[in-house]
Amino acid sequence: MTAAIELIGITKRFPGVIANDDVNLTVQRGEIHAICGENGAGKSTLMKMLYGMQSPDEGRMLVDGVEVELSSPSDAIARGIGMVHQHFMLADQLTVLENVILGSEPTNGIGQIDFKAARSHFAEVGESYGLTIEPDDLVETLEVGERQRVEIIKVLFRGAQILILDEPTAVLVPQEVEELFRNMRELKANGATILFIDHKLEEVLEISDSITVLRQGKTIATVDPKDVTAGDLAELMVGSELPTPDTTDSTVTDIVTLDVDGLTVLDDDQRPVVDDVSLRIHQGEIVGIAGVEGNGQHELVSAIIGTLDPASGTVQLNGEDLAHRSVRERREAGVAYVPQDRHVEGLLLEAPLWENTALGHQTQRPFANGIWIDRAGTRERTETIRERYDVRTPNIDVSAHALSGGNQQKLILGREIMSKPDLLIASHPTRGIDVGAQAAVWDHMRTARAEGLATLLISADLDELIGLSDTIVVMFHGKLVATLDPSEVTPRTLGAYMTGASLDGDAGPPDTNGDEEAAS
């Protein structure tokens, strides 16, 4: 039997990164195949190529044994491949049926939408795959799980036999997950092939027929769920060798700089995304937060810098509660911030470099003088940063978007550290930058630590986390679930804590209270 999908030697490069490196994947017809891996492992890029949203630089793709070149999603749909995105793309004010036919409306001779034909085809699809949903309900009245079903029907309606589900369980509550799994089994029984991304290992083990693990853009292994435990999978995801921690002497003091206590942040649905988090960072200490992205790290950071308002809890800097102060007051109190996405929160891309240096510190010297911006002082500081942080630019009047990612990041780091903060929040400080700039950033962070800076480091890069941190805490589902010593951490424990997998009793319980763990 020919495989539904066969990928041979797929490679995809982006400037400075290899997203997929010689990926090989075989998906049999009629199976549920899970793709696991940490963020940045290359799962999404791979799925996007399968759905025609991006094309590979190298390698071959076979669908049902035929070599194909997919240059757009409509190519993929024509080959029977459909994708359900993590974020639904539905029009709230239209009915289920209208949403399903949107973009591929059956029409009669004079170009009118043939709702009768649409309705009967809709019913057919629903029946043959065992998916039930009322076609005339408005989408805005539906639950999340039902919306997802609409998305799945939408794909099937277009004749897809192979479904790609991008983290389908991420948005669902447990009962909805069960319902989804029932639907997935039903789809499989009726001949559909499902490829899905997930990093909740228990779920993956429950539903899939085979599992492929990606790490750093490479296919590590394809395993049968009957042969592995969650712990094994976690180890595969994280890698068997961890970097050795930085051996320089500890500069940790016993003066508490940041003291977060019982911090809870709710999302729009009043569900806790940061759940009773307590955390202390001392002068000269780097605390690294490990965790699969989307487990509340960004919300935690936002609540500390002040762009999100916490529901409860305190954030103390040098003994002063900042939990309800404005971002500016926190900045002035000595909180520096290297955001996870420099283009979103870090830079004014169209503004010259020297103006970017003032951003975040525009109320302080040397950037401001009374109500005025001190242009000379700002320019001078920018020149200093350019020199000390090796920002490679023809001059400081070019716009920020002209610089490469690494140089932009060095500018941001220089701007933040040179403002002499007490606390630095660094979110993925070396993401997407070249190796040289990465080494420079790490070096500057170590120097600042030695000078007494307290740093909260969020990273998905284990080299970075283990290499820089004095303490590693693991965040899962909004909670801090473990505090680990970087020199003793093993791939198995780290991977297990990060994915919420049970450890079969070979390490401490993962669901300890973050409170005492982190404060200890």
Added chain:
Amino acid sequence: MNQPLLRRIALTAGAPVAAVAFALTISSLALIVTGNNPIAAFGDMLENASRLETFVDILNAATPLYISGVAAAIGFRMNLFNIGVEGQYLLAGFFAAAVGSAGFIIDLPPPLHVAVILLVAMSVGAAWAGIAGTLKVTRGINEVISTIMLNFIATGGIIAWLILEWKDDSGASASFGTKEIDESGRLPNLNGLLELFTREVSKGRELTSVIFIAILVGVGYHLFINRTRVGFDFRASGYNPMAARAGGVPPKKMVMYAMLLSGAVAGLVGMFEVLSDRYKYGDSFVQGIGFNGIAVALIGRNNPAGIAIGALLFGFLSSSSGILQITGSATPEIVEIMKGIIVLSAVVAYEVVSRIRTRDEAKSAAEATTRMANDQPEEVSA
């Protein structure tokens, strides 16, 4: 060595020159198609503009346009589209004229009287724009929609109703409107100043002294937006609201500030009529400057000097429509076509130039990176 500098100058000057050249070409085509001689028409326009009286006309027309352009530009700098300058200045002009001519105010000494009128105008403009700001901040209502609706409410509703209440019933004039403001609340014309440099201004032309207010507004706008901390917050929010927020700029407050400031400046647009032309709000009070101000701000790229050029250009074109009618070398409507074409070609030309500039910058930054890497190969071996 000097090539990059020359290129920069050429690029800076290139956009407006290209825009005007393009606009002239299209207008010429429009003239030829309608059976007119473009050379004769442009000749008439230029010759007319060289007269002293027309010069006064141009400055008088450019003055409110400039203020209106600055009002729009303040919003644009924050990515706010204040279409309500029109309603804001009409309402402000009406209240300023009404208060300025009211019985309890007319005994004030001249400077104070004028100051009260200006204050009323700015406050009313700010308040009216502030409604749109409040709606946006508290309810997320798009300012384009709310300011358009506020325009209608201001002109069709409030003014139409109050003008009957407060109309001039002295019987001295047959037209609708507020009473005339007393001498103490009027600004003198600047003909005397102008005549120091040239001959006597004839045909009853009076150069408005509100031009000084316009200059003050322009200088103030430049200092505020480019030199002050709050101005920096403004621009940062306009460039990238998320980064500004993470940098401590409160987004909602900035929206409010921008709307209030834009409205306050908009309130001054009608002052040339109230303080120096007709001294009242009447049924012939000038309309449409709010919308033309948006065009002028677009031509001037929200830059204080650029807006001035745009306002003078529009003033020149407006003053030309009369002469074209008189000489018959073209239909006066061609002037409106030219205004539209200039705005469009300016927007396109600026976009082209900014793309070229972006490419240049990226290239020079890449060169700097490799050059420095070659100079100091061990730089990053940290």
